[in-house]
Amino acid sequence: MSRTVIVTGASGLVGSAAVDSFLNAGWDVVAVSRRRPEIISQRPYTHLPVDLQDAQACRRAFGDMPEATHVFYAAVYEKPGLIAGWRDPEQMATNLSMIRNVIEPLAASGTLRHVSVLQGTKAYGVHLHPIRTPARERQPRDDHPNSYWFQEDYIREKAAQSGFGWTIFRPTIVLGPNVGVAMNTVPVIGVYAAVCRAEGKPFCYPGHISYPREAVDARLIGDAGVWAAEHPTSWNEHYNLTNGEVFSWHDLWPSLAEFLGVEAGPDQPVRLAEYLPSRATLWDEIVKQHGLRPLSMAQILGESHYSADARFGYGLKTPPAPAFVSTVKIKQAGFTQTYDTEACVKHWLGVLMERKIIPSSLAGA
Template sequence: MSRTVLIAGASGLVGSAAVDSFLDAGWEVIAVSRRRPEVCSAKPFRHLPVDLQNADECMSAFGALSDVSHLVYAAVYEKPGLIQGWQDPDQMAINLKMIQNVVEPLTRGSPLTHVSLLQGTKAYGVHLHPIRIPARERYPRDDHPNSYWFQEDYIREKAGQAGFGWNIFRPVIILGPNVGVAMNTVPVIGVYAALCRELGHGFSYPGHISYPREAVDTRLIGDACAWAADNRQVWNEHFNLTNGEVFSWKDLWPALADFLHVKPGLDKPLSLAEYLPSQADTWARIVQTQGLRSLTMPQILGESHHSADARFGYGLKAAPAPAFVSTVKVRSAGFNQVYDTEASIRHWLTVLADRKILPQPARHAEGATS
């Protein structure tokens, strides 16, 4: 059986982790993204810089492939401002067309046997209303327009025609090292801490309301994709994914201040979606003085500063309804990987500093914790 996986959206949070996971598992990897993914593995892989919205470009690139046995589809199109786009029919149509542009040529020329697709807790309507606790994969589909449903229905129909298996993963808040993406809070925290240090401000928790959440390390998602690809007995199923514990951002804040060696501050609600872009010149100065990569504030943040406000509870007057999911199904199927969420965030902040995207933490001369 051929073991060649094509990973669409390979420069994103899940895509780059999937590249690492499949390389580590001994697969041949074709990474598809407009910019080459930055990964941890030193093993070689093929990179195809393809615009997934361009049907002709996709047909030319993917129609020429004859060895792809598996697809991990981790690409997503998000409009500026992020959250409003989740209910935008145009955004839904673009996301459907993108996956079609990948799958159609692959099913014509390659021995495609399995597709992994990403959803999330919006599948349970968490962005629209309180959800059942815990959310379980067996619950009926939440009745609202969603890119997820258009993509899932297409994959199910295409699987019936072409004879491949599929899995749909529903991760919660994803933690990883990627910059310039839609929803990664880790670089937002690192940039905010660097600005606080540079300006002599306390590293204050920027939200109004703290409440318990779940997160998942992107390495866990990549490994889950590789696990499912090799296990036919778990095909054609949905699986929730979490680190295996709950946490709150506010309760993590003192540990993050300690790890980043930045002066802690009293809680001070602040819209990072507004504040961070206003400090673009300060960031440029940090980049120059610290010898960092010449990445601008927008190049690092992508749309993640908008999702950070929501995650930190900025603007909330009361805690939202809980939004926890069950991972009993995936554990019962044999995938039992877990991560310490605080350690996960520390790990990825370290990776970003080692890559010279964030400054190395420097102990604050006064008021820093030990």
């Protein structure tokens, strides 16, 4: 039986990990993204550059692809500034039209068997109010406008009409090596460390508050996508995803400083969304000094410095409400993968060094 998966948003944080996971599992992969993804696997795959907001282009791309049996939908449209867009009706409408543009021509072929879709803890309203501890998939839908609900309602209806299954994943903070994306704290840490070292400053925790959270390695999400595609018993369900432990960025900081070869210092709140862009020229000098890829700071950070400020607790006077989710459901269903969060962050910082995106040795720079 043919096993061909279309991964949308393939150059993004989760999409590129999904491409790797499906390739490693022996699938044929069509990676859909305007930029060619940076993939770790050495197996060949097809790259299809398509603008998912262009319905006509999507019909041309996906209208004659009968070999495609599965979709891992990881594409997302985020407006500049990131956080304000989460409540923006136009952004919600755009995300709905994008998933429709992909699924409509594929469903018409009659060979589509399964679609995985990403949500997150915003499904529980974490960006609006305190959530239950832990948040569980069986809870009633949190009643607020959200791109997730528009996409989910569409997928449920289309699946019922066309006879394919669906699985919805709700990961927490995602960790990976991707640059130029909306919410990846790892490259923000690497760039911040390099800038601190270049200015002769200690690498200080830039937030006001230390508090516990959960994260998930992008590799785990990709592997969960393969598991769902290969196990029909997982279909038509929601699953939370985490590494399986709690952590705090503040507690990781000394270990990250040691790994990066920079001097740790006392906490010093810094608004990274303002501080880092103001050092764009300095970053260009760092790139030349260390022979890094010729990427500007903006090309590396994307919108991730905004989410980093929130994750580090910048501007907070008291810790935010707990935002923990249960992963009992997916473990009981048979997917039991876990990761050490500290090791994940270091692993991906190491990958950024190998890719010559951040300096490989900041000590003595």
